Amino acid sequence: MNEILRQIPKIDLIIELLPEKYLEQLDIQHIKTVIDENLNDLRTQIVKGKINEVVVNEVILNIVDSLERLLTHNIKHVINASGIVLHTNLGRAVLSKQTLSYLEETMSHYNTLEYDLIKGGRGSRYAHVEGLLCRLTNAEAALVVNNNAAAVILVLNTLANDKEVILSRGELVEIGGSFRIPDVMKASGCKLVEVGTTNKTHLYDYENAISSETGMILKVHTSNYQILGFTHSVDRESLGELSRKIEIPFYEDLGSGAIINFDTIEGLQEPCISECIRAGVDLISFSGDKLLGASQAGIIVGKKKYIDLLKKNQLLRALRIDKLSLAVLEDTLIKYQNKQNAILDIPTLSMLHMSEDAVYEKVTRFVKANQYALQKINMRYAIEPMVSQVGGGALPLVELPSYGLTLKGDLNLNNLQIAMRKLNVPIICKIDNESIHFDFRTIFDDEFSMLIDGITTVTLGAQLE
Incomplete structure (x- = not known):
């Protein structure tokens, strides 16, 4: 065994035999660490009796493979x-080349992320998209965070912390990665009050559940499954009227979210955000990288008095959207100001x-x-x-x-x-x-x-x- 161990080449010799590109692109300490890891593995295999001869060329090739992995991107074009x-596993919405061109121009230089050019001082990152979102959805105000799960947490924590939230049993959704609405609600500091049954929930179920502890009526769009057959759910208009009567917010998590109607695509009947606003929903949240076709983001639109409260929540700092996602979202929303152009320019809409x-x-x-x-x-x-x-x-x-x-x-x-x-x-x-x-x-x-x-x-x- 000792004779075989002595066949292991010295680190200096290995470095001399490595292709020049690794010495140019990697610090020598990183190279030595990789060599040590490979040689330690080789010694272990020798001690276990799995290797009877050390072939220097094979040792070098294994080290080269390890070094190449250090220089290889794991996120790649497929x-x-x-x-x-x-x-979902392939990055969801594909971005247009026009959007990427805009992104390259703005992100390879300093930009106005939180700078107000009129005042010459600090501005708000949310202002870049709030006006666009309000025009496109007919909402009073808007706010964006880093994804829709963050949006749900922010809304629940702000408006229903330590309060009861009424939700139909047929809407206890689980999304990818085992993230469940009941668990998200618990993490947000509110108490779930389930009403109705899996397949049928009536308005009186909501009315009977109302108490002095009620803080919100929640509706969750079942975008990743459907309950068919003997079913009944309460429409938005009725829930909106009930929430106004008892003076608590009515919030809907739409999940995918649609800025435009997909009425020309058979079977694609996703509720349009503006229609939900007109139906009486106070706050709506949805994703940026699904049907919208933009970057990952959690978009919240609705009544200004509630959006203003969200903006004051200290969680917003931890959940805020980053500059890359915000730039993509703004550029995508600008395209939506002409529906036909949006369908042509936004890859997700074009493919659908x-x-x-x-x-x-x-x-x-x-x-x-x-x-x-x-x-x-x-x-x-x-x-x-x-x-x-x-x-x-x-x-x-x-x-x-x-x-x-x-x-x-x-x-x-x-x-x-x-x-x-x-x-x-x-x-x-x-x-x-x-x-x-x-x-x-x-x-x-x-x-x-x-x-x-x-x-x-x-x-x-x-x-x-």
């Missing part, structure tokens, strides 16, 4: 061929509004342009109908008719799918009906060359195994 428009025929035309262009390459892979390919999804915990039953490319053959499809994820630009695709599916609703035109390169690399490589 091709989303799943057909899920708001894919893309017709079945338009998707078919897109995949047809891809196949025609890459016919020669597709013929070389020795897999049967075809353009076939598919079903896209909205995603992002929104509208779980909505199906968007789509088209895509399918590959079918004798190769192991699971291995191909794994290999697709290991590409420099990973391809996220689905396996269905014994074939690999690439839904073109969520594939961008400028990804065509990367897509065909990935398909040919993986399939031809698999044939050689």
Whole structure:
């Protein structure tokens, strides 16, 4: 064993044999730490009897792999061929190139994040989007925080701390990561009062639950599931009237949130923010990176007297939105001032509004342009109908008719799918009906060359195994 241990190369020799790029891009101390970690692991393997000979070239290659990981971004561009428009695991809403251009200009220089150019002094970061949000939703006032969960906590903590909050049992929502409304309410300092049943809640259930301890009526939009069949829920108008009668706030967490009506998309009947305001909801919160198509943000709109109270809560400092997200949100909201322009310029809206025929035309262009390459892979390919999804915990039953490319053959499809994820630009695709599916609703035109390169690399490589 000692003889094998003596074969381990010295650190100075290893450093001399490393490619120059690592010495240029990494501090020498980081390099030495990585070398130590690799050599310690090698010694452990030798002591356990798992290695009988030290090959210096293999040692160097392992260290190079470790160093390369230090210089490799983990957040990287992927091709989303799943057909899920708001894919939570893939970053949800995609930002437009125009927005990124604006972001580069403002964030690579000093900017007016909290500076008032008229007064020549300190300004409010929230003022950049409050006016836009009020115009787009018909709300009296608005506030933004770092995500919708933060918005819910801020509203509940500000207006219902140490008080009872009435909520229908059919709206006890759990979102991704096991975050549950009852637990969020508890963390916010308020007491949940459940009314009605899972499938049926009536106005009298709310009325019977009202006491001197009641601080708020809460409605939670069930955006990630639907209860069908023998059901009943209370409309916003009735709850708004009740809240005004007993003089407590009526707050609705809309989750995804929609600034515009999606009435041209069959089945996509998400409540519009302005309609909820007109129905009598005092405060509404929703996400920025879902149906809005902007950055991660928690957006709160509604009555000024309540928004003013939120702005005074000390939690706001911890929950406030950062400058990058705020800049993206402002630019996106500016686009919403013309609905048709918004649909054209905001990728999320463009993909959701893309017709079945338009998707078919897109995949047809891809196949025609890459016919020669597709013929070389020795897999049967075809353009076939598919079903896209909205995603992002929104509208779980909505199906968007789509088209895509399918590959079918004798190769192991699971291995191909794994290999697709290991590409420099990973391809996220689905396996269905014994074939690999690439839904073109969520594939961008400028990804065509990367897509065909990935398909040919993986399939031809698999044939050689």
